């Protein structure tokens with residue numbers, strides 16, 4: 372279990388009034404690397420009451436469940452590990468009017484280094500579900516019930532994505548305020564992929580952000596927040612300008628072309644990333660299967676390892692004589708594992724054409740006969756495939 376530093380009571384008392392009304396550190400208005408889902412149970416209608424600009428302090432999101440029956444159920448926005456739970460408070464102002472010590476909140480650490488916070492739970496609604504610190508949670512897991520406990524006026528969910536400056540001291544335990552920076556959450560399945568004030572959405576499981584192969588953006592007036600992702604390339608043609616106060620993201624797997632008269636104004640945040648078109652946070656934890664299959668006995672997946680639906684992962688890397696290849700089958704079926712050398716030649720193949728049950732698998736591969744170098748593992752299972760590279764060194 373992680374130990375967090377605690378501020379002595381006399382010091383925290385001094386900080387309370389400050390923390391209740393101001394941010395520790397200003398948000399830098401970068402967009403999150405991870406793609407998150409709307410943190411309510413599937414089918415819940417949600418209204419954004421304060422987006423990242425209008426929230427006090429900025430960089431966080433307030434939202435409420437609507438059109439249904441309270442209490443609305445809050446779910447994890449991505450796969451991760453619970454790092455803090457406090458749902459012991461019952462009143463908005465529990466300590467002579469200071470709201471921060473009364474915050475009921477959960478922090479989840481995600482494998483990509485980003486953390487999400489969920490605040491104002493109804494007393495006991497997290498513990499009633501059996502959650503404990505260090506539990507792995509999977510996207511969509513029910514965390515607790517929307518309430519108005521702590522620095523809140525009325526039932527709502529306070530949601531934020533943040534990166535702590537120091538994971539040994541990620542937040543102030545009084546109120547749970549981040550010691551780090553907040554990021555604008557990139558959300559799947561909604562217009563523009565970010566929350567805006569007064570917009571209404573329906574929560575649900577979502578596919579990764581729909582990425583076109585190529586995006587060509589000519590003479591675009593960039594709005595306050597923009598997210599453009601492409602599988603191959605993004606081209607900014609024409610004299611487009613990212614204006615002061617805007618925060619934006621170009622993310623493409625292959626190329627980003629900025630035309631000579633593309634401008635980014637002082638006071639804006641513009642991110643150009645070469646990387647996977649979208650990086651759903653829910654694909655990053657091998658312990659979060661999208662399947663219901665038993666784990667073979669004795670196989671423990673390293674938490675936070677493996678990616679993609681097959682969670683293909685190998686160790687050690689580099690390997691000298693033996694390589695353990697871990698993966699999971701989302702559904703029963705045949706699988707085949709190929710090993711390719713750097714020229715793409717097949718050097719090993721393990722085939723299991725029979726009906727294998729869904730679940731987690733580990734194959735031990737001898738690599739003593741392989742020359743030192745880089746190799747590719749290609750796993751084929753049903754309509755899924757996974758790729759992982761490993762190095763042989765001696």
Ligand SMILES: [Zn+2]
Pocket residue numbers: 426431432433528529530
């Ligand atoms: Zn809030």
